[in-house]
Amino acid sequence: MNQLPALLFRTVLGALSLLLYFAAPAAAQHGSSEPDTTQPDTGIPQKDIFDVIYAVLKKERKDGGHKESQFSVIPGLSWAPQTGWSASLATVMAFRSPSAPRGQKTSNILAGISYTQYNQIILPVHVIHWTRNNRMNLVLNARYMRFPNKTYGLGPHTKASDVYTINFNYLKLHPTVLFRLRSNLYGGPIYFYDRFTRVTEVDPKPGVVTDFQKYGLQPSVTASGVGVRVLYDSRRSLIKPVNGWFASATVRINPTGLGSTNSWQSVVLEGRHYIPFPRKSRNILALWSYNWLTVGGGRPPYLLLPSNAWDDWHNTGRGYVQGRYRGRNLLFFESEYRMEFSRSGLLGGTVFANAQAYPENPLEGLGRVLPAVGAGIRIKLNKYSGTNIALDYGFGVNGSQAISMNLGEVF
Template structure:
């Protein structure tokens, strides 16, 4: 146990080294300066903002660590955060991963981010992901993608809110996700466009402690063999946040309609919708502390999705719905979720911060089709500033679910 602090410090040191070989020159707007400290007026002693690169530079002055500042960005340098991780999560047990993140800003545009991660877990899960949210110059276009390739043995607990962690069904499968969309600005902060979503599962094998199963909670679509959901999407986004990595205010609205079609390879024809909202306010009003709200609602409008494509805990695009519960804990045709989080500074220089959060979720029951039970979760969290220019934090949270679930959760960037 005594070695863990040194291992963690080593990971932080690696994360702040700039990778020039991966750099792609971009033009940066003057608004980048707003993300770092402004000159301190005479008579005030406001500490200059710090991040892990500043800390490592003081502790290890001989290492080739380049500070994160606006001048280095204007020179065309791209900072790539490389963060090796070891840890433990409810769905993976032991975890070893390498996460690569590159935040940048086009001219007169919101902050963009490209992230990739490769993970291997104690449950023999292999996870490769690549996600991005790229704003073009002047915020004219928004390009997003979510690609995943996974071998993912995982426990499931059935459908509805009355399931128990004592009755586990194990599922072993391979998964390929290809989500892509291109949105165009329709009005200030309002975007609309089209995309394509593909969820492909194969080698699906479901079994309990005694035998293989062909249905779960009386649902047999996509429980074994292979399942495909494929269809176009129509998406509308309103976003007046300046930095989605760590919003300091603003409103985000996201509406997605998806039409899965057999003509495009989908097993079944069904329609689904996603309704999402995020709001950020300063509390107190003259402070940098943020009170954030998140509503995430995934609905099946018609038809029967494959089992693994039903809305479920922890299976949103960021994997953050339901902090405090194991991934896949609750699953149903419709999911409603709400969360609030209070974010505050622990140090005046912004290096360390903290959060407290609370959330609640519910899914419809398979027999009645109604929402009958709501389960909440609460928890605290720590924030470590990895890059003061993009305001990228390493998020470490511990959640307690009110069904007895609990666990540690990591993110690069804020949870929402």
């Protein structure tokens, strides 16, 4: 199916919903912390969508740039192949203490709710809090999903015709406490809790034993475990990184003694780097490596096996619908070039390319590599925090196409 009409629908309807919402008296956006000094000054006042709305309404906008918090809200009406039509409300808040010392990292809260044409409910909450002087990093990654979803089987050679629907309810709670070991280097424990209930196959082909059934279909399954994460993060902001490094290693152990249905282990290795290019411009070359590996002989639940767009931020594998490929291991790399089309920062865009592989044993080779390319537009939602509305279209092999929308950058 050609998804370009869907992209146009999404863009137009999203813009209309923004205009209707922000024109309302209850519209709220509250200030910011100190201006962005990490990028060259264009000499032109920066603008966001609120400046446009106020100009259209011929009203004066009070400058809240001296404040230490920013709060952005975006409602939307959108369409995607895995959800159909959906109505959503997303929020992002960035904040620092008014008395924060120089170099204090910005804390973030991102949350939302979506309800879709296929009766799917999605409730994500991400909290990233930095204590004073960046001594500790407190993170909560939580999500509830009632999510009829498509699955295609295991491995990189599945066909689009293999698709069928699975139903499940999903609760995810991953709290993390990281302590500063030295400048920008942190480490600490994580607790993992993932619970799937009411897991059923809806419309598999008659007479066909699915990969899910072969792997072990269970109506309910729990993964409860502990882990350790070590990360290095020299970025100033999560919402709009413009330079610096991010690298992390996460080990997860899920013993039956902690309530897991099966015993298994995994490792996630991730790296990101941001390079102003050209050096004195506001354009950014961003690089991302994400490697999700099952180690040992354990068997993770089918729905927790490495799969595209099932990372913590659900962003890997642009150009493919969520869950298009699934396997025991995932190796992923993406590069993206972010450009500002207007010197005011209101409009921008990106081009990206990525590749993913699902080798049974990474030490023996990658196997089939699945590439994708695409492009997107960026509209500045909050000029103080740097929050963009990101709308991307990508395509991969075998006719794969997908649209994705984010509040903030993809990585």
